Amino acid sequence: MGNSADRPTYEFVDMNTAGPGAVATAFANQVAYCQHAGAPNTARVVAGIAAVLETDAASVLLARIRGWQGAPLADALSLRVAGGLHALHLSGAAPELAPIYRGENADDAAIIGAVMRSHETALLPWLDGPPQTNEAGRSANFVAAMLWLADQGLPPRFQCLEIGSSAGINLMLDRYSYDLGGVMVGPDDAVMRFAPQWHGTPPPQRDIAIVSTKGCDVAPVDLTDPAQALRLKAYIWPEHTIRFERMDAAIRAAHQRKPDLVPMNAADFVEAE
Incomplete structure (x- = not known):
């Protein structure tokens, strides 16, 4: 389990901030928010995505996330990607994600990185629109x-x-x-x-x-x-x-x-x- 989800800190920034560093800050803030909102497994998923972004792995999906053209915090960029991964888990298309969602110890970044590579085509459309909820x-x-x-x-x-x-x-x-x-x-x-x-x-x-x-x-x-x-x-x-x-x-x-x-x-x- 990644340390980034263990001791979250929230950095207060303008939600409309864009440009270099904004993506990393948005992901870190989402990890902190999830932890404080009682969603540790979701925090792990977001932290795992952030860890993959910090590697030298290259793909169309990762390039779009790293070079996000809008404001990643206001656009809920991290939750767009997390939503796509959750859909893969719910549908059974990516069973390797199950240990993370069950709260078990796992190499989150390695698992999520592999899923993002193998399911890139399915995940790319999740970047095209914001999360939609109905309670x-x-x-x-x-x-x-x-x-x-x-x-x-x-x-x-x-x-x-x-x-x-x-x-x-x-x-x-x-x-x-x-x-x-x-x-x-x-x-x-x-x-x-x-x-x-x-x-x-x-x-x-x-x-x-x-x-x-x-x-x-x-x-x-x-x-x-x-x-x-x-x-x-x-x-x-x-x-x-x-x-x-x-x-x-x-x-x-x-x-x-x-x-x-x-x-x-x-x-x-x-x-x-």
Whole structure:
């Protein structure tokens, strides 16, 4: 296991910093962040990539990372590469990564370097766009807001419109149930149940109905497409097991009935609706 993941230090820099040294700093900062966020195995993966970058190994993939044209920290460059490696692990295409993701002792840099060489074609497209995430638990905030709005006298029937919906997981909130500080909302046969930690006064108890949901995204993710679903799962840090369970539940729900999600930018969507 590399020492770079053992004693992480975070260097405060402008997120938009580019140029010489910015790539190494971005990777080092991501290692530190992962460690402090309780994701040691993800930290090992990022540190392993960074170690490979410091060698004299040459490839198109490594050249693109080393010579990144944008701001590597703001562009989440390290997580783009880590996401690609995680996808290879999840799909079984790179079983040699398994010891790292299991938290076992291994020569991280050697393993990751070999995988980056043998799977370069598969990894290159992961550099083309930023990580995309979609967390169902965020929908609890929307439901709490609806309870408050209904308590203020608004009609308790809501049409939910969301911009930047990604895979539309939060558009299925009418199929989830919530325990919001003891206030129960949602169907008995919910596909997911949420009980977020609640501090302070719970939201008002009101009967609300979600009559429709619709969202947009410039690059929507189709959860019923195995390749697209895998890509979304690959951006979840493996230590976050609850998020994996939620993603699997959302994928099953989308197979039952897809969320109403259209490919459109926010301005056009708002005008159309």
